[in-house]
Amino acid sequence: MLTAVADQQAVPRRPWHEPTSPDRSPGGRPAPSVLREVVEAPEAEASQEASRTWDQENRLVLSELDFLSEALGRAWRTSPSPLEEIAALTEVEPEARIEVGPPLDLDEPVESLDGSPSPYLEERLHTAQEVAVELSGEFERMERRSTQLRRAVRVLETELRRATEEVAFLRSEDARPVEPDPAPARPMVKPTPAPAGRARPYEGPERPARAASPPYDRFTVDRYNGTIAALVARRRKLAVTSVALSIGISAALLTLTVLAREPIPTPWVLAGLPAVWLIPVPFFLASFRGTHRVLSREPLSLPEAP
């Protein structure tokens, strides 16, 4: 695409006051000495030579731009503006981007406006590359953000769908008359022979009705809160009583031991057997600490059911 544009603009127009320089960029392009020879050659020949060189130069530049354009991918191709933007940027006043060359010496022979290479070609190319890279980065960022947005929209749609289902469900529950579930004590199915194993066969029809209400109808939040509140209320008292009782029992045992004046057993008995006895003591200590910690720190009550 850019090559086609280059064909149309094979001979670029330059402002008359644009400084000319014999220096050309390296990399297979005409060296300064070559240019000087071109300037010293007869005017027509030099003009043709310069025109060809400039044409090649332009094709090289634009083929690089073609490559960059391809690299930018889909986003680049869908937007016509980058090409125009690059073209506009390369046509802006050079003072805005690079240093201004030396003032034009009117005594020197003026070379053909059509055939002289631009001294700013390298800088313009660099600028174009920078802009291309910047644009590429911007497009990538836009793509990433649009992907994130699409994802967020999908989540939002899912949540909305679920919320709609929830509302429909809640409305259907409100509309449904509340019927008590049958108690498990109701007569049930015929007994079936049990397979191998120790299970007792079910004897439904013979079972008499035991209670009017199932056992689980007493498992209410009020009872739970009452039980928990009572336990939490007596926790401190429980701890103090436990410690006091422990000390009392231990003191009594030690006193009895001293008063009994029994013979001291052999050392292995005195050291070995108590060790077995003492194994679970850390467990009991951890249990005491954990129980009181969870009862004192964790909020355990539930909101009352209306």
Added chain:
Amino acid sequence: MIFQVTAIGKNPRALEATVRSVLYWVRHTPRQTFRHLVWLVIEPDGYATAPRLYDSLRTAGVQLLIVPADYRTPLGTTGKGRALQFASEERRRLGLSEPMVWVYHQDEETCVGQDTLLGIAEFVRRTDVYLGTGVILYPIDWKGSASHIQELTRSYDDWRVLDSMIHPGNHTAGFHGSHFLVRADVEDSIGWDADGYAPAEDLLFEIRLRREFGNVCGLLKGFAYEKGAFTISDQLHQRRRWVHGVLHAIGRAPGVPRRRRLTLAYSAISWFSALPSVAILVASIALRYGPMLLVTGVFTGFVWTSMVLAYVEGYRLHARYVDGRPSILRMTFAGILGALVDVTAPWYALLTRPSLGDFIPKDLPAPRKASAPARRPSAGRTSPGAS
């Protein structure tokens, strides 16, 4: 919210009460803030015990998931872990394994109350935790037997469990296999599969969860309501399964961090030391080792107080839910008997073969048929059994 009851299915009446409690309270609890599904995951053997009962539950809105007999997990786990893994894969298949879905795990006898649902509703609004568990009471079919009295201590001990759970490291190795709530995507990312039979799949799950996600456990308000073992024998078998689970986690389960293994080992040693401690106590009286108390006496008072306190406070937690207060004498003897069973259980587990899923009956034995009323036209009365 998925209320998932995972069981063999051979206690159909207990299962029905569990499911009905959910259906009842979701209808009678305001401000619930979640939609619910009830999943009943059972084995084909369990379904065969009462197919019409299970079909009636299906009619009531319960989704019945019967684990296919030929279903195999990738690692080949068996028992309850297999059923849990099956349910997990079903969630994935149905697209329910996502952050907005929570799973409340129940055993076959885990009834919920209004407080349970409100606790769940409050918990699922939190964003900083993925798993919550709370206190379990045992008031259903309460008879005040030795095994039931012993369960009182478990309820009070749950405060220790909760404190341990919500703090980093779970330093006293506490967890429940029921009455816990976990985010579906988190559960399904961990899974329940294990290499072979894992007697304590719940413990392994908690360990893996903590390893993968860190300290993400929270306190779930509201009680769950279960029933204790009916007999001493059932209590012993239940404890044996726990011991086997702990020993499996310590010794053979892969991926358990060394620190957790040490914690579990200490818990196990503490439990194992109970029987020798009782023996030493008796021996010290008989062999006149009284001076031993000079060493142990300092903490003896504390240990005894803690044990008695667990019974007393456990009963107080249940007081509003059980009918008929047993006498102190009965509670004392029943407590001692129940404690002796718990003390004996680890050694019993060590000396007997590992149980591949002890079946613990949770259905009350069906009452015997009433004898035919005596035909006494003149008296016009029936026998007491027929009333």
